[in-house]
Amino acid sequence: MGLLSKKDAKLITDPLADNNPITIQVLGICSALAITAELKASIVMAVSVMAVLAIGNVVISLMRNIIPSKIRIIVQLVVVAALVIIVDQVLKAFAYELSKTLSVFVGLIITNCIIMGRFEAFALANKPWQSFLDGIGNAAGYGLILIIVGFFRELLGSGTLLGFKVLGDPIEKTGLYAIGYENNGFMLLSPMALIVVGIIIWIQRSRNKALIED
């Protein structure tokens, strides 16, 4: 890591594992439930949140000395909402196809608690560059879990990955289905996202005892 000092690099690597926003801080669960039924949606959401969180963190960090503490939450909300809406409008005008894919995520991004959480916990007290890295790191940690959950839910629930039928055709009974395998439709329902996240938390804590609270 020639570019980043050790401390800066930690801002990116920490949220990937030992301080993951979903599995450790339990933030952003709502969107993790809502959109992980397929892998593609998880990836789109991960990338969108990364863009919004990185830029939003920088904006809040630049404004950190002039934001009145009494209304800081509202200021944060306005910043993130304005950012997302402007990006959405620009996409609608110049990349219409892409904007149609993203439109459902707009509301979910604005209300994602990770975004408010990082603004409040990090950007308000740190310099823009560190805030930028913190944004990238946390969004990556969030996206990582989203993609893992999306992978298992799409694979076990629909038998596809990114829309490709990797296990064969359930109606024509080819591939795995020929020997009696069935899709688990339950995986497509929101509660299963919570259970998959729970399993990830379980595995993570059993490997790193320091994470277990007494």
Add this chain to the structure above:
Amino acid sequence: MENRTDKNSYTIIFAIAMVLIVGSLLAFTASSLKPTITENQRIEKQQNILYAMGVNENDESSANFVSTNDAPELFETYIQKQLVIQDGKVSEDDQAYLIDVKKEQANANAGKARRLPLFVGEKDGKTFYIAPIRGKGLWDAIWAYVSMDENMVVQGAFFDHAGETPGLGANIKQRFFMDDFIGEHLLSDSGTFKGIDVAKGNADPKNLDKTDNEVDAIAGATITGNGVSAMIKSDLKLYEPYFKNLKNN
């Protein structure tokens, strides 16, 4: 010492300034991009209508429109007539595709007359009648363009939505769902309008029976599916008299 940013006067001034700046920024973006966005939506409508009558660039499994550059020209070529049906009277209007179905539905609810646009297309010697319909999904609006032959047998359909759940309700715009409608009858065996139910019974998962007025539902998307059934029943039914007339003449 009290921090400068803790003062009430500062807070109020900051709030006012922030609202003014962000407000004008959003207003400026919205109004300067509006013409481009409207144009995009106009071409999208043409693409949707063409898609429903089978003018598209579908590959094996994904749904693809004709390109935005070609859409206006293809629309001219394939769509022979654009009709507006109002109170049983049919008139031609080459801007009928710009009619806002949402507004017309609101008019109907307010007791005013509703204009029903219908597009008549021709491809390979076959005539297609394409109707736009609109309804409610789980979170937001859903709508569709359905093309039919003169017996109200579906020839193609394009579904879209404003905010259904990705992976669940949003799948109504996937080929596996839309293609199920092709060949389905909207009329019952006795010839009265019955619609098409998005059914959970799963008696016919391969959708071989085209006269059962049913297609297979999407798991986990019950409410979106019910919305699809409902908008077909309520909106396409309004076109039934037109098709009856068509047969009698």
